[in-house]
Amino acid sequence: MGPLGFGIYIHIPYCLQKCLYCDFVTIDLQRRSSTPPPDEYVSCLLTELDLRAEDIRSALSSELPLTSIYFGGGTPSLLAAKDILAVLNKIATLGFSRAPNCEITIEINPGTIDAEKLDLYLASGVNRFSVGAQTFRDDFLRACGREHTSQMTRETLRLLSGRNLNFSFDLLFGLPHQNLNDLSDDLSELIAFSPPHVSLYNLTVPQNHPMNRGRATDEVQSQMFEVIETELQAVGLRRYEISNFSKTGFESRHNCLYWQGLPYWGVGIAAHSFLPEVGPFGSRFSNPSSTKVWMNQISGASLLQDESPLRFWENLPKAQVERLFLHEALTDFFHTHLRQTRGFSWQEFRTTLQSFQVENTYIQKIICLAQTRADELKRTKLIVANDGRIRLTPTGYVLANAVFLKFTFLPDELRF
Ligand code: SF4
Structure with a gap:
């Protein structure tokens, strides 16, 4: 699972579409109107990193190394590689001691990456890719409202596995009209690409959501869960968390931080942070989910820089801070x-x-x-x-x- 450490999560909200089942904070790039373009968003990320790094450092046990940087979203692979590099370069200047094998993950969606972009990501230090594949069935992808096709998924996976890179496959199951045979087909195809890591998502939507129609019964969904476990374990993908399987040594270091009560710092809209050493039982805080409110908060803090003796979470609105009992x-x-x-x-x-x-x-x-x-x-x-x-x-x-x-x-x- 890797040594004790801490992680930085960077939220990139842009997506090619709004998937029908998604409740993440995202911005539909094609319908974007009043929201900022990616350049402006990234520039605000860099300011947030600059402004808050010292306070974060002061709240970490000394010498706790940075073991993970995670670009999540949204679809971070919609950003130009130069933007990812700019964020990584900024983090490198913030004075955190970085573990030698620091895991740097980017979530990518099929159809948003090619060999040239992959080379640029690799050159900037990214060493793990989390692929939002979901399923190889085009009709199911369309029913989810996704833009990509199964052919794009295959191309992306060929690109990653052909270079022997560390990648994870997101498998969505319990879809409307999906049966056990459909799921087995997805499993056979994903196993053929030999992913070092697989994350499972059982579709979760409210009771009256249109995607709740035509789904397998709870009993069949439990069977699906069992089939997935059996098939993945048979090819050496061991379960290490309820919904996560990996080859030995390929567990997600970033997610393990969450599950081991270790500190993480979330940057960007709607990003959450946890600092176990703040308060008697640890503290959580979050950024606003509105881009405008978040940008105002960061630019306001930028104007007041060095004037406040308080650490930044002591200046945040109460609703954004939670001191644990x-x-x-x-x-x-x-x-x-x-x-x-x-x-x-x-x-x-x-x-x-x-x-x-x-x-x-x-x-x-x-x-x-x-x-x-x-x-x-x-x-x-x-x-x-x-x-x-x-x-x-x-x-x-x-x-x-x-x-x-x-x-x-x-x-x-x-x-x-
Ligand atoms: S691509 Fe992912 S984050 Fe974006 S809308 Fe779809 S499910 Fe949500």
Whole structure:
């Protein structure tokens, strides 16, 4: 999984279309009217990086290296390679110590990259590509509202696998009118490209959404999940998180930061950050999802630079900052650890509580409470303890929400 570290997430909101099921904060490039062109957006990203880097550095444990930079979106591969390079060059000047094998990922959509652009990305230091392929069926792609075709996906995957590059394949399933055979066809084709990493997305849309019509039953969708797991494990793609599979050593270092409670800094509209060392139990903060509000916030801060003794999150509107309470930090611990196949040990839980500087007698009471809940989940066979670690069972993966609900703590429950 790689050493302890921290990561920077850069949000690039532009897309060629607005897919029918998408609830990310994006800008449809073809319908863009009042939103800024990419050049202006990138220039604001560079300002944000400059303005806030020192505060971020001050909130990190010393010597914590930068282990991941992630360009997500949106469709970051719509940006010219020079823009990606400008962001990476800026980050290089900010004084973070970069781990030698820092993972630099860019999300790309088929049809938005060719050999020349790929060369430029590689030359700028990008070393991992996350491909928004979804499915090889053109009719399903159209039903999702996607612009790309399966032929474009094949070309992109040929380009990446032909050069033996590190890439991930996004597989979307549970689509309207998709059956188990359709899914098997997708799996056979994706496996032929030998991706080092696969991320699964079970289509999630509101109850009354048009894409909810004609979908397989919940039972068949659970079977789809099982088929995917079996087929991927058979070719050495091991599950390491509920929805993520990889060859050994190719786990997403960036996503592992999220699941291991490590710090990350989100830059750009709607980007989220987590700083475990800010406040007694860590803090989260976010940027506005409106480009205009975000740009005003950054340019306002730019004018006030050096005048405020406060760190930037102390100047943000309350709605953008969340200082965690103990019950939220505990809930996060269980939810993030149980997502991963490595699970957790009670010793890790104790160490986390000790890092919060909670009294020993109180720690013991919290552990007893959590163990009582774990015992109930063991009885219903949703989790299992072996090798000193607690993990989800195969049924637990399917019913993970029930496990997470049980491991959600309320403030009153911690008043002993
Ligand atoms: S390409 Fe991805 S981010 Fe963009 S609209 Fe479609 S699903 Fe959303």
